[in-house]
Amino acid sequence: MEVYQPEVVVLQCGADSLAGDRLGCFNLSVKGHADCLRFLRSFNIPMMVLGGGGYTIRNVARCWCYETAVAVGVEPDNKLPYNDYYEYFGPDYNLHIQPRIVENLNTTKDLENIKNMILDHLSKLEHVPNAQFHERPSDPEGPEEEEDMDKRPAQRSRLWSGGAYDSDTEDPDNMKTEANDLSANSIMKDASNDDL
Numbered sequence: 001m002e003v004y005q006p007e008v009v010v011l012q013c014g015a016d017s018l019a020g021d022r023l024g025c026f027n028l029s030v031k032g033h034a035d036c037l038r039f040l041r042s043f044n045i046p047m048m049v050l051g052g053g054g055y056t057i058r059n060v061a062r063c064w065c066y067e068t069a070v071a072v073g074v075e076p077d078n079k080l081p082y083n084d085y086y087e088y089f090g091p092d093y094n095l096h097i098q099p100r101i102v103e104n105l106n107t108t109k110d111l112e113n114i115k116n117m118i119l120d121h122l123s124k125l126e127h128v129p130n131a132q133f134h135e136r137p138s139d140p141e142g143p144e145e146e147e148d149m150d151k152r153p154a155q156r157s158r159l160w161s162g163g164a165y166d167s168d169t170e171d172p173d174n175m176k177t178e179a180n181d182l183s184a185n186s187i188m189k190d191a192s193n194d195d196l
Helices: 030-041 057-071 108-123 177-195
Strands: 009-012 047-050
Touching: 009 030, 030 047, 030 057, 047 057
Parallel strands: 009 047
Antiparallel strands: none
């Protein structure tokens, strides 16, 4: 947080690390899972909290319920209120689940080594440059007048005769006259042949 100094945090709260989940080898309780959210909230930075994975749906629902409460600073009751899905949360109908009792194979030395390695990697990263927002220039005074297509000055249609444009003006009205005469004569000739 000191290096990046973010203005906002997007936190994805995947629940597949919970006890009882197929990938739950971390054996986390719902409260333990929410401690990460609590820690990030302590920085008082705006956050967007997203859900994520999890294979035991009833525990994913418990986790997201509790983390929503933590996000808004509320401590919900452990006893779940009756609802249409109440039977899914039996037999105890509690918000919090009990982690399995397993042997903790993490030694203090291993955890310290992992922490030091992570901090070493982080120290080698440059901070992310911030994209600065700038105020947009204000719109011109008053709305622009829209062009009225009915009042537009009439333009005569032009057919290109294949002649060259005058290089000074590049105006098709200033085409060489010989090319215009040739073109006009060939059009007239074609029209008279059509009458036959």
